[in-house]
Amino acid sequence: MQISAACSFLFLFQWWMDKGLTARRNRRFPDDQAFLIIGCAFSITFSTILSTTLVGEVYLNLAILPAYIGILYGNSRSGLCLAGYFLLSTALFSEPSGLSYMVIDTGILMYPLLFGLARLFKEVKLMEKIIILWVVLFPSMLFIVLVPKMKGVRAFETYSPESILVTLYLFTTLLIGGLLVYFIETAWDKVQIKEKMKGISERFMWESKKLEQVTDIVQLNIMSMNERGYITELNEFMLKLVRRHYPHFTREMILSRPASVLFGDSVDKQTYGQLQEIFYNKQRSNAKIKCGSYTYQIYIAPLQQGAEPPDGVVMIVQDVTEEENIRTELGHVERLTLVGQMAAGITHEIRNPMAVVCGFLQLMREKSPGELDSYYQIVMDELDRANGIINDFLSLAQSRISDKEEVQLHLIIEELGPLIWADANLRGQSVELSLNPSLPLLKLNVREIKQLILNLARNGMEAMEAKGVLTLETRMNGNKVELMIKDTGSGIPQDKLGNLFAPFFTTKSHGTGLGLPLCLSIAERHNGTIKVDSVSGRGTVFTVAFPFEAEENRAG
Structure with missing residues (x-):
């Protein structure tokens, strides 16, 4: 019962932390120490009420554990309050009564050392904390155990079963004190880890939101897929691009579906096969595809963590329809320029000789027999056809502004x-x-x-x-x-x-x-x-x- 009473503050404190009601820890323990002191006071009361004697003379009260632990973990004001409450509870409920017993049973003689080590206690590690507690707890418990001997009361013989029981009481108290400090520190470590994980999670969520905002601001159509080719995420620009071809599609309809839903009906079989090969190849690659009247440049890169196999791919789609049209138009312009250069070069070189040939053919036709007229006509027609081709060259190469x-x-x-x-x-x-x-x-x-x-x-x-x-x-x-x-x-x-x-x-x-x-x-x-x-x-x-x-x- 004494052990349960002495440890009750720890259970209350653990419940308080599990509820998330404690403040974040600083280097001198929690900012809010009130509940710890209240829990220690509760344990002191419960233990003092249940106090008794061991082998008829040795005072049995483990309230000294929550009292010392509370003083070491608390600040000066809360420590003094807890020490005063411990003295008051001992005076009211302890047996046997008397000032000398109260002084010995509460370990008040160790209070100056206890308060002196409190600041150092808050700054050292777990094992050092336990040692500091033992430094002040062991003399106090030793005095409590040896008081009957010092007063000449034959409560127990040196090697009797009673002495073994009293020795066991002494070291059990030290062990329980060390365990209480261990569990308090472990509980606080859990709180710290939980707070740290919460902070990491919040930072991760914020970084994710920032990355999402960046991908939505950058005018690139971005989409990610897992290793099975299912869509896991896409930005707003990609969603608009998808709706260009499938106006009824929503983000929810697209996510967690295979990419074939988007490309299967939009491209021919050959292009679809090429895209599948790129998706499952999981290497950096790019391809140009036609979707109806649109042309897209697709860049794909694997999503890889360290040396592990790729865990999906990210795809960036760029609409290059306008660029392709401009490139086509530039090709036409280049070809027309070439034709213009050719036309300018051959106009005077060909038309003048053709005019001479045509004139002499007409003279020869007039002096030739009538049965040759059909042959002359064929030659004249071919010359006219050639002259028409030259005129087409000239018209095609014409770059002057038309009179309108x-x-x-x-x-x-x-x-x-x-x-x-x-x-x-x-x-x-x-x-x-x-x-x-x-x-x-x-x-x-x-x-x-x-x-x-x-x-x-x-x-x-x-x-x-x-x-x-x-x-x-x-x-x-x-x-x-x-x-x-x-x-x-x-x-x-x-x-x-x-x-x-x-x-x-x-x-x-x-x-x-x-x-x-x-x-x-x-x-x-x-x-x-x-x-x-x-x-x-x-x-x-x-x-x-x-x-x-x-x-x-x-x-x-």
């Missing part, structure tokens, strides 16, 4: 109508017009626009068989006027659409490959664009878009 005037696009189409219909009749084809009557005036170079329309219309007619239908349609689309030239031919293969406007590229057996580049050059000089849509077996649509200024903008 405000004109109605319908007027240009109507002027070309008889020529287009005549050409279609010769081929057994028909022409349909679907013109929007409310088109605004456009700033156009009439000669160049006529050339563009004729080239596209003749391309459409050459792509059709007899009874084919060529449709010329105009419409408004936002702030642009669009001219659509449709044919009902066999269409253009998808693998050739990207090269249609490259100089010298042609799908015709006798084409020069300069017609469509010339059309693109004319459209660009008018700040316009040309788009091609073709379905195999159903025909092709060329859409030429011209921007226009609203009346209020022009007035301003």
